[in-house]
Amino acid sequence: MDSSPCELCGGEVPLSWERCPHCARPGLFPNVRAAQVPAEREALHRRYSAVVQDAELRGAQQAVEAFEMAARGTKAVMARSFRELDRLSSSTRELFSTYYNLVRGETRLPDGNEWDELRAVADEKLFPGYREHVRFAALSLDGAGLPHYGDCSFVFRESMIAHRTSVYEENSALFLKQHAFAPPPGHRATWEERAKLAVAKHGEEIDATTSPEQFAGMLLGPGATPEEDRFIEAHIWGPMSLRTVERILLTKPRKGQRSARKAIQDRLKGVGLSLEESL
Ligand SMILES: [Zn+2]
Structure with missing residues:
Protein backbone atom coordinates (compact mmCIF):
# COMPACT_ATOMS: atom_id res chain seq x y z
CA MET A 1 0.00 0.00 0.00
CA ASP A 2 1.48 3.37 -0.87
CA SER A 3 -1.29 5.71 0.17
CA SER A 4 -3.73 6.12 3.03
CA PRO A 5 -6.91 8.21 3.37
CA CYS A 6 -6.79 11.81 4.61
CA GLU A 7 -8.35 11.97 8.09
CA LEU A 8 -10.22 15.11 7.13
CA CYS A 9 -11.39 14.85 3.52
CA GLY A 10 -10.98 11.11 2.94
CA GLY A 11 -8.90 11.56 -0.22
CA GLU A 12 -5.94 9.26 -0.76
CA VAL A 13 -2.64 10.71 0.47
CA PRO A 14 0.57 9.12 -0.87
CA LEU A 15 2.56 7.74 2.09
CA SER A 16 5.54 9.93 1.29
CA TRP A 17 3.51 13.17 1.35
CA GLU A 18 3.34 15.37 4.42
CA ARG A 19 0.16 17.08 3.28
CA CYS A 20 -3.05 15.92 1.69
CA PRO A 21 -2.87 16.62 -2.08
CA HIS A 22 -6.64 17.32 -2.07
CA CYS A 23 -7.28 19.60 0.91
CA ALA A 24 -3.63 20.49 1.73
CA ARG A 25 -4.13 19.89 5.43
CA PRO A 26 -1.04 18.60 7.21
CA GLY A 27 -1.37 15.01 8.30
CA LEU A 28 0.78 12.57 10.21
CA PHE A 29 4.46 12.36 9.41
CA PRO A 30 5.27 10.01 6.50
CA ASN A 31 7.48 7.68 8.56
CA VAL A 32 4.76 7.37 11.21
CA ARG A 33 2.12 6.64 8.58
CA ALA A 34 4.39 4.00 7.03
CA ALA A 35 4.45 2.24 10.42
CA GLN A 36 0.68 2.48 10.74
CA VAL A 37 -0.37 0.74 7.54
CA PRO A 38 -2.46 -2.36 8.43
CA ALA A 39 0.00 -4.83 6.86
CA GLU A 40 2.79 -3.53 9.12
CA ARG A 41 0.71 -3.43 12.29
CA GLU A 42 -0.84 -6.85 11.73
CA ALA A 43 2.52 -8.46 11.01
CA LEU A 44 4.01 -6.87 14.13
CA HIS A 45 1.05 -8.06 16.19
CA ARG A 46 1.54 -11.63 14.93
CA ARG A 47 5.21 -11.59 15.90
CA TYR A 48 4.39 -10.12 19.30
CA SER A 49 1.58 -12.63 20.01
CA ALA A 50 3.78 -15.59 19.04
CA VAL A 51 6.51 -14.42 21.44
CA VAL A 52 4.03 -13.83 24.28
CA GLN A 53 2.43 -17.26 23.80
CA ASP A 54 5.81 -18.94 23.76
CA ALA A 55 6.78 -17.07 26.95
CA GLU A 56 3.67 -18.47 28.68
CA LEU A 57 4.69 -22.01 27.74
CA ARG A 58 8.22 -21.42 29.02
CA GLY A 59 7.10 -19.85 32.30
CA ALA A 60 8.67 -16.57 31.25
CA GLN A 61 5.44 -14.59 31.04
CA GLN A 62 6.13 -12.34 34.03
CA ALA A 63 9.66 -11.55 32.94
CA VAL A 64 8.49 -10.67 29.41
CA GLU A 65 5.74 -8.46 30.86
CA ALA A 66 8.31 -6.69 33.03
CA PHE A 67 10.47 -6.15 29.93
CA GLU A 68 7.52 -4.71 28.01
CA MET A 69 6.76 -2.30 30.87
CA ALA A 70 10.38 -1.18 30.92
CA ALA A 71 10.49 -0.77 27.13
CA ARG A 72 7.54 1.62 27.36
CA GLY A 73 9.88 3.96 29.20
CA THR A 74 12.64 3.94 26.58
CA LYS A 75 13.87 7.25 25.21
CA ALA A 76 15.25 8.17 21.82
CA VAL A 77 18.96 8.88 22.22
CA MET A 78 21.48 10.18 19.71
CA ALA A 79 25.21 9.95 20.29
CA ARG A 80 27.35 12.72 18.84
CA SER A 81 30.89 14.03 19.18
CA PHE A 82 31.97 16.57 21.77
CA ARG A 83 32.59 19.01 18.92
CA GLU A 84 28.96 18.66 17.88
CA LEU A 85 27.85 19.34 21.47
CA ASP A 86 29.97 22.48 21.42
CA ARG A 87 28.24 23.66 18.23
CA LEU A 88 24.70 22.77 19.34
CA SER A 89 25.12 24.38 22.76
CA SER A 90 26.23 27.69 21.24
CA SER A 91 22.60 28.61 20.46
CA THR A 92 19.12 27.11 20.26
CA ARG A 93 19.20 28.28 16.65
CA GLU A 94 21.71 25.52 15.96
CA LEU A 95 19.99 22.37 14.72
CA PHE A 96 20.87 18.69 14.68
CA SER A 97 21.91 17.89 11.15
CA THR A 98 21.13 14.87 9.05
CA TYR A 99 23.81 13.07 7.14
CA TYR A 100 22.39 14.40 3.87
CA ASN A 101 22.32 18.02 5.08
CA LEU A 102 25.96 17.75 6.06
CA VAL A 103 27.02 16.38 2.70
CA ARG A 104 24.84 18.74 0.66
CA GLY A 105 25.91 21.76 2.68
CA GLU A 106 29.48 20.81 1.83
CA THR A 107 30.44 20.85 5.49
CA ARG A 108 31.62 17.26 5.16
CA LEU A 109 32.52 14.85 2.41
CA PRO A 110 30.55 11.68 1.93
CA ASP A 111 32.27 8.72 3.57
CA GLY A 112 32.66 7.39 0.05
CA ASN A 113 32.50 3.80 1.10
CA GLU A 114 30.21 0.84 0.73
CA TRP A 115 28.33 1.98 3.81
CA ASP A 116 27.35 5.28 2.12
CA GLU A 117 25.81 3.51 -0.83
CA LEU A 118 24.00 1.04 1.36
CA ARG A 119 22.58 3.83 3.56
CA ALA A 120 21.39 5.77 0.50
CA VAL A 121 19.61 2.79 -1.08
CA ALA A 122 18.05 1.68 2.22
CA ASP A 123 16.89 5.20 3.11
CA GLU A 124 15.26 5.76 -0.26
CA LYS A 125 13.41 2.48 0.16
CA LEU A 126 12.29 3.22 3.72
CA PHE A 127 11.72 6.96 3.31
CA PRO A 128 10.83 7.46 -0.37
CA GLY A 129 11.20 11.14 -1.24
CA TYR A 130 11.77 12.32 2.35
CA ARG A 131 14.97 10.69 3.54
CA GLU A 132 16.67 14.06 4.05
CA HIS A 133 14.12 14.86 6.79
CA VAL A 134 14.88 11.82 8.91
CA ARG A 135 17.27 11.87 11.89
CA PHE A 136 18.48 8.61 13.38
CA ALA A 137 18.53 7.76 17.07
CA ALA A 138 18.35 4.58 19.16
CA LEU A 139 16.03 3.46 21.94
CA SER A 140 17.74 3.54 25.30
CA LEU A 141 16.63 2.71 28.83
CA ASP A 142 19.44 4.44 30.71
CA GLY A 143 20.13 7.45 28.49
CA ALA A 144 23.38 6.11 27.05
CA MET A 160 8.82 16.90 21.33
CA ILE A 161 9.29 13.76 19.24
CA ALA A 162 6.60 11.11 19.94
CA HIS A 163 4.28 12.39 17.20
CA ARG A 164 6.99 12.31 14.50
CA THR A 165 9.02 9.26 15.45
CA SER A 166 8.81 5.66 14.28
CA VAL A 167 11.08 2.82 15.32
CA TYR A 168 12.77 0.02 13.40
CA GLU A 169 13.89 -3.50 14.41
CA GLU A 170 17.64 -2.83 14.14
CA ASN A 171 20.14 -0.99 11.95
CA SER A 172 17.78 -0.46 9.02
CA ALA A 173 20.47 -0.30 6.34
CA LEU A 174 21.82 -3.72 7.36
CA PHE A 175 18.35 -5.16 7.82
CA LEU A 176 17.32 -4.08 4.33
CA LYS A 177 20.50 -5.45 2.83
CA GLN A 178 19.88 -8.80 4.52
CA HIS A 179 16.41 -8.87 2.98
CA ALA A 180 17.49 -7.85 -0.53
CA PHE A 181 15.89 -4.40 -0.01
CA ALA A 182 12.41 -5.93 0.26
CA PRO A 183 12.00 -6.02 4.06
CA PRO A 184 9.16 -8.16 5.43
CA PRO A 185 6.41 -6.22 7.26
CA GLY A 186 6.22 -6.22 11.06
CA HIS A 187 9.61 -4.68 11.84
CA ARG A 188 8.65 -1.03 12.20
CA ALA A 189 6.32 0.59 14.71
CA THR A 190 4.98 3.93 15.87
CA TRP A 191 6.47 5.50 18.99
CA GLU A 192 3.42 4.34 21.02
CA GLU A 193 4.01 0.74 19.93
CA ARG A 194 7.77 0.64 20.44
CA ALA A 195 7.47 -1.70 23.44
CA LYS A 196 5.57 -4.19 21.28
CA LEU A 197 8.41 -4.15 18.76
CA ALA A 198 10.92 -4.58 21.60
CA VAL A 199 9.04 -7.67 22.86
CA ALA A 200 8.77 -9.12 19.34
CA LYS A 201 12.52 -8.68 18.93
CA HIS A 202 13.83 -9.68 22.38
CA GLY A 203 11.06 -11.76 23.99
CA GLU A 204 12.68 -15.07 23.12
CA GLU A 205 15.92 -14.07 24.88
CA ILE A 206 14.05 -13.54 28.16
CA ASP A 207 13.39 -16.34 30.62
CA ALA A 208 12.25 -16.55 34.25
CA THR A 209 15.80 -15.85 35.45
CA THR A 210 16.26 -12.63 33.44
CA SER A 211 16.51 -9.69 35.83
CA PRO A 212 15.38 -6.11 35.06
CA GLU A 213 19.00 -4.96 35.37
CA ILE A 232 16.30 -0.51 17.98
CA GLU A 233 16.57 2.36 15.53
CA ALA A 234 14.43 5.47 15.99
CA HIS A 235 13.53 7.59 12.96
CA ILE A 236 12.70 11.16 13.88
CA TRP A 237 11.15 13.34 11.18
CA GLY A 238 12.19 16.98 11.03
CA PRO A 239 14.40 19.48 12.80
CA MET A 240 15.65 19.31 16.37
CA SER A 241 17.51 21.80 18.55
CA LEU A 242 18.66 21.82 22.15
CA ARG A 243 15.05 22.56 23.11
CA THR A 244 14.22 19.05 21.90
CA VAL A 245 16.71 17.63 24.41
CA GLU A 246 16.04 16.77 28.06
CA ARG A 247 19.41 15.32 29.12
CA ILE A 248 22.97 15.28 27.82
CA LEU A 249 25.41 12.65 29.03
CA LEU A 250 29.13 12.80 28.45
CA THR A 251 30.56 9.33 28.86
CA LYS A 252 34.28 10.00 28.55
CA PRO A 253 35.18 13.48 29.77
CA ARG A 254 38.73 14.29 28.65
CA LYS A 255 41.20 16.48 30.49
CA GLY A 256 41.86 18.72 27.49
CA GLN A 257 38.15 19.58 27.31
CA ARG A 258 37.96 21.05 30.81
CA SER A 259 37.61 24.73 29.87
CA ALA A 260 35.36 23.92 26.91
CA ARG A 261 33.17 21.83 29.22
CA LYS A 262 32.84 24.69 31.65
CA ALA A 263 31.82 27.09 28.86
CA ILE A 264 29.31 24.53 27.57
CA GLN A 265 27.86 24.06 31.07
CA ASP A 266 27.32 27.80 31.37
CA ARG A 267 25.55 27.98 28.02
CA LEU A 268 23.42 24.92 28.75
CA LYS A 269 22.22 26.48 32.00
CA GLY A 270 20.56 29.16 29.89
CA VAL A 271 18.24 26.57 28.33
CA GLY A 272 17.69 24.61 31.54
CA LEU A 273 20.09 21.79 30.68
CA SER A 274 23.29 20.50 32.22
CA LEU A 275 26.04 18.24 31.03
CA GLU A 276 26.04 15.02 33.06
CA GLU A 277 29.55 13.64 33.20
CA SER A 278 30.18 10.02 34.05
CA LEU A 279 33.69 9.04 35.00
ZN1 LIG B 1 -7.50 15.92 2.69
Whole structure:
Protein backbone atom coordinates (compact mmCIF):
# COMPACT_ATOMS: atom_id res chain seq x y z
CA MET A 1 0.00 0.00 0.00
CA ASP A 2 1.48 3.37 -0.87
CA SER A 3 -1.29 5.71 0.17
CA SER A 4 -3.73 6.12 3.03
CA PRO A 5 -6.91 8.21 3.37
CA CYS A 6 -6.79 11.81 4.61
CA GLU A 7 -8.35 11.97 8.09
CA LEU A 8 -10.22 15.11 7.13
CA CYS A 9 -11.39 14.85 3.52
CA GLY A 10 -10.98 11.11 2.94
CA GLY A 11 -8.90 11.56 -0.22
CA GLU A 12 -5.94 9.26 -0.76
CA VAL A 13 -2.64 10.71 0.47
CA PRO A 14 0.57 9.12 -0.87
CA LEU A 15 2.56 7.74 2.09
CA SER A 16 5.54 9.93 1.29
CA TRP A 17 3.51 13.17 1.35
CA GLU A 18 3.34 15.37 4.42
CA ARG A 19 0.16 17.08 3.28
CA CYS A 20 -3.05 15.92 1.69
CA PRO A 21 -2.87 16.62 -2.08
CA HIS A 22 -6.64 17.32 -2.07
CA CYS A 23 -7.28 19.60 0.91
CA ALA A 24 -3.63 20.49 1.73
CA ARG A 25 -4.13 19.89 5.43
CA PRO A 26 -1.04 18.60 7.21
CA GLY A 27 -1.37 15.01 8.30
CA LEU A 28 0.78 12.57 10.21
CA PHE A 29 4.46 12.36 9.41
CA PRO A 30 5.27 10.01 6.50
CA ASN A 31 7.48 7.68 8.56
CA VAL A 32 4.76 7.37 11.21
CA ARG A 33 2.12 6.64 8.58
CA ALA A 34 4.39 4.00 7.03
CA ALA A 35 4.45 2.24 10.42
CA GLN A 36 0.68 2.48 10.74
CA VAL A 37 -0.37 0.74 7.54
CA PRO A 38 -2.46 -2.36 8.43
CA ALA A 39 0.00 -4.83 6.86
CA GLU A 40 2.79 -3.53 9.12
CA ARG A 41 0.71 -3.43 12.29
CA GLU A 42 -0.84 -6.85 11.73
CA ALA A 43 2.52 -8.46 11.01
CA LEU A 44 4.01 -6.87 14.13
CA HIS A 45 1.05 -8.06 16.19
CA ARG A 46 1.54 -11.63 14.93
CA ARG A 47 5.21 -11.59 15.90
CA TYR A 48 4.39 -10.12 19.30
CA SER A 49 1.58 -12.63 20.01
CA ALA A 50 3.78 -15.59 19.04
CA VAL A 51 6.51 -14.42 21.44
CA VAL A 52 4.03 -13.83 24.28
CA GLN A 53 2.43 -17.26 23.80
CA ASP A 54 5.81 -18.94 23.76
CA ALA A 55 6.78 -17.07 26.95
CA GLU A 56 3.67 -18.47 28.68
CA LEU A 57 4.69 -22.01 27.74
CA ARG A 58 8.22 -21.42 29.02
CA GLY A 59 7.10 -19.85 32.30
CA ALA A 60 8.67 -16.57 31.25
CA GLN A 61 5.44 -14.59 31.04
CA GLN A 62 6.13 -12.34 34.03
CA ALA A 63 9.66 -11.55 32.94
CA VAL A 64 8.49 -10.67 29.41
CA GLU A 65 5.74 -8.46 30.86
CA ALA A 66 8.31 -6.69 33.03
CA PHE A 67 10.47 -6.15 29.93
CA GLU A 68 7.52 -4.71 28.01
CA MET A 69 6.76 -2.30 30.87
CA ALA A 70 10.38 -1.18 30.92
CA ALA A 71 10.49 -0.77 27.13
CA ARG A 72 7.54 1.62 27.36
CA GLY A 73 9.88 3.96 29.20
CA THR A 74 12.64 3.94 26.58
CA LYS A 75 13.87 7.25 25.21
CA ALA A 76 15.25 8.17 21.82
CA VAL A 77 18.96 8.88 22.22
CA MET A 78 21.48 10.18 19.71
CA ALA A 79 25.21 9.95 20.29
CA ARG A 80 27.35 12.72 18.84
CA SER A 81 30.89 14.03 19.18
CA PHE A 82 31.97 16.57 21.77
CA ARG A 83 32.59 19.01 18.92
CA GLU A 84 28.96 18.66 17.88
CA LEU A 85 27.85 19.34 21.47
CA ASP A 86 29.97 22.48 21.42
CA ARG A 87 28.24 23.66 18.23
CA LEU A 88 24.70 22.77 19.34
CA SER A 89 25.12 24.38 22.76
CA SER A 90 26.23 27.69 21.24
CA SER A 91 22.60 28.61 20.46
CA THR A 92 19.12 27.11 20.26
CA ARG A 93 19.20 28.28 16.65
CA GLU A 94 21.71 25.52 15.96
CA LEU A 95 19.99 22.37 14.72
CA PHE A 96 20.87 18.69 14.68
CA SER A 97 21.91 17.89 11.15
CA THR A 98 21.13 14.87 9.05
CA TYR A 99 23.81 13.07 7.14
CA TYR A 100 22.39 14.40 3.87
CA ASN A 101 22.32 18.02 5.08
CA LEU A 102 25.96 17.75 6.06
CA VAL A 103 27.02 16.38 2.70
CA ARG A 104 24.84 18.74 0.66
CA GLY A 105 25.91 21.76 2.68
CA GLU A 106 29.48 20.81 1.83
CA THR A 107 30.44 20.85 5.49
CA ARG A 108 31.62 17.26 5.16
CA LEU A 109 32.52 14.85 2.41
CA PRO A 110 30.55 11.68 1.93
CA ASP A 111 32.27 8.72 3.57
CA GLY A 112 32.66 7.39 0.05
CA ASN A 113 32.50 3.80 1.10
CA GLU A 114 30.21 0.84 0.73
CA TRP A 115 28.33 1.98 3.81
CA ASP A 116 27.35 5.28 2.12
CA GLU A 117 25.81 3.51 -0.83
CA LEU A 118 24.00 1.04 1.36
CA ARG A 119 22.58 3.83 3.56
CA ALA A 120 21.39 5.77 0.50
CA VAL A 121 19.61 2.79 -1.08
CA ALA A 122 18.05 1.68 2.22
CA ASP A 123 16.89 5.20 3.11
CA GLU A 124 15.26 5.76 -0.26
CA LYS A 125 13.41 2.48 0.16
CA LEU A 126 12.29 3.22 3.72
CA PHE A 127 11.72 6.96 3.31
CA PRO A 128 10.83 7.46 -0.37
CA GLY A 129 11.20 11.14 -1.24
CA TYR A 130 11.77 12.32 2.35
CA ARG A 131 14.97 10.69 3.54
CA GLU A 132 16.67 14.06 4.05
CA HIS A 133 14.12 14.86 6.79
CA VAL A 134 14.88 11.82 8.91
CA ARG A 135 17.27 11.87 11.89
CA PHE A 136 18.48 8.61 13.38
CA ALA A 137 18.53 7.76 17.07
CA ALA A 138 18.35 4.58 19.16
CA LEU A 139 16.03 3.46 21.94
CA SER A 140 17.74 3.54 25.30
CA LEU A 141 16.63 2.71 28.83
CA ASP A 142 19.44 4.44 30.71
CA GLY A 143 20.13 7.45 28.49
CA ALA A 144 23.38 6.11 27.05
CA GLY A 145 23.70 6.03 23.25
CA LEU A 146 26.00 4.10 20.94
CA PRO A 147 29.63 5.12 21.54
CA HIS A 148 30.63 4.57 17.90
CA TYR A 149 28.83 7.81 17.05
CA GLY A 150 30.43 9.93 19.77
CA ASP A 151 30.69 10.19 23.54
CA CYS A 152 27.89 12.74 24.05
CA SER A 153 24.43 11.20 24.35
CA PHE A 154 21.47 13.48 23.68
CA VAL A 155 18.23 12.20 25.22
CA PHE A 156 15.18 13.67 23.48
CA ARG A 157 12.01 14.89 25.19
CA GLU A 158 9.17 12.52 24.45
CA SER A 159 6.69 15.40 24.11
CA MET A 160 8.82 16.90 21.33
CA ILE A 161 9.29 13.76 19.24
CA ALA A 162 6.60 11.11 19.94
CA HIS A 163 4.28 12.39 17.20
CA ARG A 164 6.99 12.31 14.50
CA THR A 165 9.02 9.26 15.45
CA SER A 166 8.81 5.66 14.28
CA VAL A 167 11.08 2.82 15.32
CA TYR A 168 12.77 0.02 13.40
CA GLU A 169 13.89 -3.50 14.41
CA GLU A 170 17.64 -2.83 14.14
CA ASN A 171 20.14 -0.99 11.95
CA SER A 172 17.78 -0.46 9.02
CA ALA A 173 20.47 -0.30 6.34
CA LEU A 174 21.82 -3.72 7.36
CA PHE A 175 18.35 -5.16 7.82
CA LEU A 176 17.32 -4.08 4.33
CA LYS A 177 20.50 -5.45 2.83
CA GLN A 178 19.88 -8.80 4.52
CA HIS A 179 16.41 -8.87 2.98
CA ALA A 180 17.49 -7.85 -0.53
CA PHE A 181 15.89 -4.40 -0.01
CA ALA A 182 12.41 -5.93 0.26
CA PRO A 183 12.00 -6.02 4.06
CA PRO A 184 9.16 -8.16 5.43
CA PRO A 185 6.41 -6.22 7.26
CA GLY A 186 6.22 -6.22 11.06
CA HIS A 187 9.61 -4.68 11.84
CA ARG A 188 8.65 -1.03 12.20
CA ALA A 189 6.32 0.59 14.71
CA THR A 190 4.98 3.93 15.87
CA TRP A 191 6.47 5.50 18.99
CA GLU A 192 3.42 4.34 21.02
CA GLU A 193 4.01 0.74 19.93
CA ARG A 194 7.77 0.64 20.44
CA ALA A 195 7.47 -1.70 23.44
CA LYS A 196 5.57 -4.19 21.28
CA LEU A 197 8.41 -4.15 18.76
CA ALA A 198 10.92 -4.58 21.60
CA VAL A 199 9.04 -7.67 22.86
CA ALA A 200 8.77 -9.12 19.34
CA LYS A 201 12.52 -8.68 18.93
CA HIS A 202 13.83 -9.68 22.38
CA GLY A 203 11.06 -11.76 23.99
CA GLU A 204 12.68 -15.07 23.12
CA GLU A 205 15.92 -14.07 24.88
CA ILE A 206 14.05 -13.54 28.16
CA ASP A 207 13.39 -16.34 30.62
CA ALA A 208 12.25 -16.55 34.25
CA THR A 209 15.80 -15.85 35.45
CA THR A 210 16.26 -12.63 33.44
CA SER A 211 16.51 -9.69 35.83
CA PRO A 212 15.38 -6.11 35.06
CA GLU A 213 19.00 -4.96 35.37
CA GLN A 214 19.70 -6.81 32.11
CA PHE A 215 17.04 -5.01 30.09
CA ALA A 216 19.06 -1.88 29.21
CA GLY A 217 21.92 -3.96 27.81
CA MET A 218 19.56 -6.16 25.80
CA LEU A 219 17.98 -3.17 24.11
CA LEU A 220 21.20 -1.33 23.30
CA GLY A 221 24.80 -2.39 23.29
CA PRO A 222 27.90 -1.55 21.28
CA GLY A 223 29.48 -4.22 19.09
CA ALA A 224 33.11 -4.47 17.99
CA THR A 225 32.19 -2.38 14.90
CA PRO A 226 29.19 -0.10 14.22
CA GLU A 227 27.75 -2.90 12.05
CA GLU A 228 27.65 -5.11 15.14
CA ASP A 229 25.94 -2.55 17.39
CA ARG A 230 22.74 -3.85 18.92
CA PHE A 231 19.81 -1.41 19.06
CA ILE A 232 16.30 -0.51 17.98
CA GLU A 233 16.57 2.36 15.53
CA ALA A 234 14.43 5.47 15.99
CA HIS A 235 13.53 7.59 12.96
CA ILE A 236 12.70 11.16 13.88
CA TRP A 237 11.15 13.34 11.18
CA GLY A 238 12.19 16.98 11.03
CA PRO A 239 14.40 19.48 12.80
CA MET A 240 15.65 19.31 16.37
CA SER A 241 17.51 21.80 18.55
CA LEU A 242 18.66 21.82 22.15
CA ARG A 243 15.05 22.56 23.11
CA THR A 244 14.22 19.05 21.90
CA VAL A 245 16.71 17.63 24.41
CA GLU A 246 16.04 16.77 28.06
CA ARG A 247 19.41 15.32 29.12
CA ILE A 248 22.97 15.28 27.82
CA LEU A 249 25.41 12.65 29.03
CA LEU A 250 29.13 12.80 28.45
CA THR A 251 30.56 9.33 28.86
CA LYS A 252 34.28 10.00 28.55
CA PRO A 253 35.18 13.48 29.77
CA ARG A 254 38.73 14.29 28.65
CA LYS A 255 41.20 16.48 30.49
CA GLY A 256 41.86 18.72 27.49
CA GLN A 257 38.15 19.58 27.31
CA ARG A 258 37.96 21.05 30.81
CA SER A 259 37.61 24.73 29.87
CA ALA A 260 35.36 23.92 26.91
CA ARG A 261 33.17 21.83 29.22
CA LYS A 262 32.84 24.69 31.65
CA ALA A 263 31.82 27.09 28.86
CA ILE A 264 29.31 24.53 27.57
CA GLN A 265 27.86 24.06 31.07
CA ASP A 266 27.32 27.80 31.37
CA ARG A 267 25.55 27.98 28.02
CA LEU A 268 23.42 24.92 28.75
CA LYS A 269 22.22 26.48 32.00
CA GLY A 270 20.56 29.16 29.89
CA VAL A 271 18.24 26.57 28.33
CA GLY A 272 17.69 24.61 31.54
CA LEU A 273 20.09 21.79 30.68
CA SER A 274 23.29 20.50 32.22
CA LEU A 275 26.04 18.24 31.03
CA GLU A 276 26.04 15.02 33.06
CA GLU A 277 29.55 13.64 33.20
CA SER A 278 30.18 10.02 34.05
CA LEU A 279 33.69 9.04 35.00
ZN1 LIG B 1 -7.50 15.92 2.69
